[in-house]
Amino acid sequence: MGTFSLAPDQLAWCAELRELAEQRLAPLAEKGAPDRVNRPLVAELGRLGLLARLFTSGALDLCLMRESLARVCTEAETALALQGLGAHPVHAYGTREQRERWLPEVSAGRAVAAFALSEPGAGSDAAALALCADEDGDGWRLSGEKYWISNAPEADFATVFARTGPDAGAAGVTAFLVPADRPGLSGDHLDMLAPHPIGSLVLDGVPVGRDDVLGEVGRGFRVAMSTLNLFRPSVGAFAVGMAQAALDATLVHTAERQAFGGPLKELQAVAHQVADMALGVESARLMVYAAAAAYDDGADDVPRRAAMAKLLATETAQQVVDTAVQLHGARALRSGHLLEHLYREVRAPRIYEGATEIQRAIIARELYKNGPDKHERPSDKHEAHQKEATR
Template sequence: MPEFALDPKELQWCAELRELAATRLRPLAEAGEPGRVNRPLVAALGELGLLPRLFTSGSLDLCLMRESLAYGCTEAETALALQGLGAHPVHAHGTDAQRARWLPEVSAGRAVAAFALSEPGAGSDAGALALEARPDGDGWRLHGEKCWISNAPGADFYTVFARTAPGAGSRGVTAFVVPADRPGLTGEPLAMLSPHPIGSLAFDGVRVGPDDLLGEVDRGFRVAMTTLNLFRPSVGAFAVGMAQAALDATLAHTAQRTAFGGVLKDLQAVRHQVADLATRTEAARLLVHAAAAAYDRGEADVPRRAAMAKLLATETAQQVVDTAVQLHGARALQRGHLLEHLYREVRAPRIYEGASEVQREIIAKELYKSLDQHAEEAGPV
């Protein structure tokens, strides 16, 4: 089964990606301006043939890319993932003209994509979107704000979710592809804990027409959720990559660091902590692979499995990195140390693309839905 064992070619490819991340991509990441889109890094991902795979491969392939890149260069992993998140709705729901306009440019690393869902008052509760799409002739005018949008305001286009049916909750949302140069669209960068390109967007009567529509009117929530179902397991893969990097650093450190008259690895308290971290990391990896394989097979329980994978992997990575910092001591808190970097990076995945609390809600909802279905099939008792 693919979720329990990778074949030799997959293992070799992952090793090559980790090497590329460390030697080719990390220098580009370090040369970039914190908090801004790193276009040379995005271009390198295209030149290496990684961006086209976002649209030609399955969820497991995406997870392997994200975990491997995260191990060696979290900025490269994030740049890859954001290209996929922003452009996948065009790939999956766009017209032929929209695909021809944007996907070759995204694949080559020449165009930067963004997924514009969150708002100041609608983060985890995506059904509460307030950005209005007011009717205007054969199209609409967008009025409102988006916030905490990755790659904003430096993207070339945005997949934007707006309300076309007031009071309809998730059933009244429509998706649009909006070029960044549309009149009335402005943005500002936000200074975040981890220095990724994240910003806010303001829509002051931005015109969108039928050619900008992604999917069907009032069916944009489905566009958002199908995209998130694909990417949620791979957020877990990102977390696993960070956890593995922290674990490996901890193994190396505790194997040579002397304290209290001996080497740290010889202390039972240290050995047991390391054993627990390794076990949790491997469990998270297996759950991520299982969820990705289920997505690729088109199984019905993908929402539950994707939520479980993201929940376990991101919570595990937080624990692994935090414990790794503790075992390293003060040196891990110095600016520029791998663990200082990971400590800032690891916090956000427990929030974005659905916070851990939202994942628990999805899991419970799917479990009870399954229970109700089984009860209906069994009939009255």
């Protein structure tokens, strides 16, 4: 990965994933209700072995899967990603019993997972959680509401973050594994710009015990942030996949569409826009791969790299898809057109798992925290070099 190029076997795997998405996943996506969990699609992802790879692969492989699937079938990509997001805390922080109970079911596509962090008053500000866990004997009762939760309310279990301590902010938050059949748990669907299996969860005194805790009591914010640090670069990969699909469609269209005596590609204004699209896609892809490689290498600057990758890729994808729509003209606005679909799909990634503005705040915070040594400023180094040069 030193030159950020993929090995031949990785390229072959990406091509295989795109073929599987076209032949076996896209037909199932078309049959499902777009605003409900598509269980046949999830089951097929399990049969293909892709869900199991969520727990055996590194961040780069996760990005390659998400990008490859997104180029062909965004519904399959989303189903895969949501299984990983909801179940990763179990994989990384669960007890042996929790892992043995749920991970084989998730891997096989028999159980659907949810990641329940956001609330009506706590979206990008994840530390502002209000859902409370009141002590009840050796356990707790969860009371409150979760909002914007993918796979809710149909998921078979959810990783739920609740406040077990009185401390404000990140302290005092605990992660719980909550099966869907717990008494007091209900929810509803939410209608979105791009149809998506997403909804709310209402917890009315839902009982949980110490054997439902993921990680440690009071350390749930760590569970949430470590999960997001893994998945944020892969959100960027999802965006890159959509941007590449838009670019591919634009190359075909501008080569075939005749206007002003020749194909659109011969118009300089069009050619320059296509070139800019390609520059954006490739730049975002390299940023995503670099962030994923840093995560796999255990680098110290993962939060900054993850934030940069998500920000650049999602913002770039929005611009690329918008340009593609413009170059296709009115046909791209028709319901059912690939670009009409991508235009709606590409908007949400700029908000979920930390909005663009939050990513900028993370990047700046990390830069200041890990910046140059205060006792040896860049200007000091420059002056030292100047003195050495004049000797």
